[in-house]
Amino acid sequence: MLQKPNPRYYTDDHEEFRRSVRRFIFKEVEPYANDWDEAGEFPKDLYKKAADAGLLQVGFPEQYGGIECDSFYKVILFEERAWGGSGGVVSGLFSHTIGAPHLAMAGQDSVKSAVLPKILAGEKIAALAVTEPSGGSDVASIKTTAKLKGDHYLINGSKTFITSGMRADYLTVAVKTEGENGPEVSLILIDANSPGITRSPLKKMGWWASDTAEIFFTDCRVPVENLIGKEGEGFRLLMKNFNNERLALAAASCGYAQVCFHDAYQWAKNRVTFGKHLSERQVIRHKLVDMATKIEATRAMIDDLASRLDAGELPFAQIAMLKNFSTQTFQFCADAAVQTLGGMGFMRGTRVERLYREVKVMMIGGGSEEIMKDLIAKRLGF
Ligand SMILES: Cc1cc2nc3c(=O)[nH]c(=O)nc-3n(C[C@H](O)[C@H](O)[C@H](O)COP(=O)(O)OP(=O)(O)OC[C@H]3O[C@@H](n4cnc5c(N)ncnc54)[C@H](O)[C@@H]3O)c2cc1C
Known part of the structure; x- marks a missing residue:
């Protein structure tokens, strides 16, 4: 911090939280970051440690074990994580911050109750899978399909560059469902260990400690209740x-x-x-x-x-x-x-x-x- 945080925005509680994040990062991440980056992974028990320190829960609903807070707590969390000196460790450790918010926002209660508390307790890992080999910027053009078959969807297609893709237990996946006016983007939560899913790791320029994966779906069955929001609401x-x-x-x-x-x-x-x-x-x-x-x-x-x-x-x-x-x-x-x-x-x-x-x-x-x-x-x- 070059200058003290602006007191117009940051209260004593914010600053106490800043100190607690920094303590965690300097104790649990910074001393090991280089070794983990060279090894290409960090230990799985770090998720539990981060949950015990109250870091994984930030910004999620209390009902599911989260800590509801203003945006400044999130700013502090993301800023202070940097002292670990490894984007790889923290992008993996916090992949649920992109993998779980949509579920928290619009998932079915039964799915949220079954999944979110485990993610926020550091017991399960979540990832977001939007990008495909044919492109990531143009989300409307994704090709992975979800075909409704009675009480489940059948998923076919592939995703790439997915952070925590190898480790994830749950994937929030962008798919195309069949709408009245043609295919439309929807989001669905997929158990990453379901039959019909294969994954392979990718090597990259940086962020070595986080895994990045290509994921293939072949006739993967997903219960209809796992749809997040309504069909066509994904975008x-x-x-x-x-x-x-x-x-x-x-x-x-x-x-x-x-x-x-x-x-x-x-x-x-x-x-x-x-x-x-x-x-x-x-x-x-x-x-x-x-x-x-x-x-x-x-x-x-x-x-x-x-x-x-x-x-x-x-x-x-x-x-x-x-x-x-x-x-x-x-x-x-x-x-x-x-x-x-x-x-x-x-x-x-x-x-x-x-x-x-x-x-x-x-x-x-x-x-x-x-x-x-x-x-x-x-x-x-x-
Ligand atoms: C380490 C890593 C982790 C990632 N983690 C995830 C993840 O967890 N989940 C996930 O879904 N994705 C993830 N991504 C993917 C990332 O979101 C995409 O790489 C990004 O959205 C860009 O998509 P793309 O790589 O397909 O590039 P493209 O969309 O093919 O674009 C290629 C280049 O062309 C430019 N471009 C594209 N369209 C235009 C245009 N109309 N005008 C001008 N320029 C244009 C882009 O800016 C880019 O520079 C990750 C990527 C990396 C590298």
Whole structure:
């Protein structure tokens, strides 16, 4: 944190929560993040530990074991997670934050009661499966089908790039159902261990500690009660959660940018070249100032938009601007941090080296930069 949180938005309770998240991250994640990333996975008991610390429940209904709260708690959670220095660990650990909200919002009570408490207790893992090999940006063009056959749907198709796809017990899957006016997007909760499902892991540039999978559905039977909302409501439900998801992504990006600033600053204070500390060089000081400026601007946008969401506004364009701005801030800070650390910034095991490799996914997932710009132009009316 470069500057104290703005007291207009953050209460003592928020700050107590911030301290508890940070304690958890520094005790349970940060010391192991590098080893887990190199190993390509993190231990499954981390879900239970995160649930015991009250982190998995944030933002979910109390009725199912969640903790209802304002957007600032979510901002704090996503920002503070960054101190672990591994997007891979936390994107896997918190995949339910994209995999379970639609169920909580519009699922049948019987399904919610059976599934949500286990996910929020860290006993089961949830993932969201929208993207397909033929494309992720154009959600309306997905090809996976759900055909109604009496008391169940028959699912056929495939999904790709799915975070926690290998480990997940439950998948919220975007499918095409047959509507009166032709195929329409629907959401359905699928038990990931059902017959007819096969999964294979994918290797990637960063986020090594999280699993990312391709998932195939062949005549997979799913009970009709697992439909989330009504047939044809899938697109609306996905859009409904996008503002929250993008605010969370922005808070995470801002958090990673702060970690980059922190590590660059510490290095610059200690490293001596040509008889002086790097931090005494104007070029390096200006680099740090540019990082700090972008972080403060991102933080101001986050606070403003979190309060507007809590007030019931739907600032789609501004949230999309924030999503792009925050990921660009992260990209700038990761690049500046690696440059400041010099050769050490390029070494495996250095935190900013890992973060540098993790920037791109933030600019692609949750709505890519280009898609955000199209949305902004449309919302602003040009
Ligand atoms: C590590 C990782 C984890 C992921 N986790 C998940 C997950 O858990 N669940 C899930 O469903 N998906 C997940 N995704 C997928 C992610 O959401 C998609 O990659 C993203 O939506 C983009 O889709 P795509 O890769 O198919 O690219 P495409 O949609 O094919 O787009 C390719 C490029 O073209 C650009 N583009 C597309 N259309 C236009 C246009 N009209 N005008 C201009 N430019 C355009 C895009 O911005 C992008 O740069 C993950 C991806 C990664 C890399």
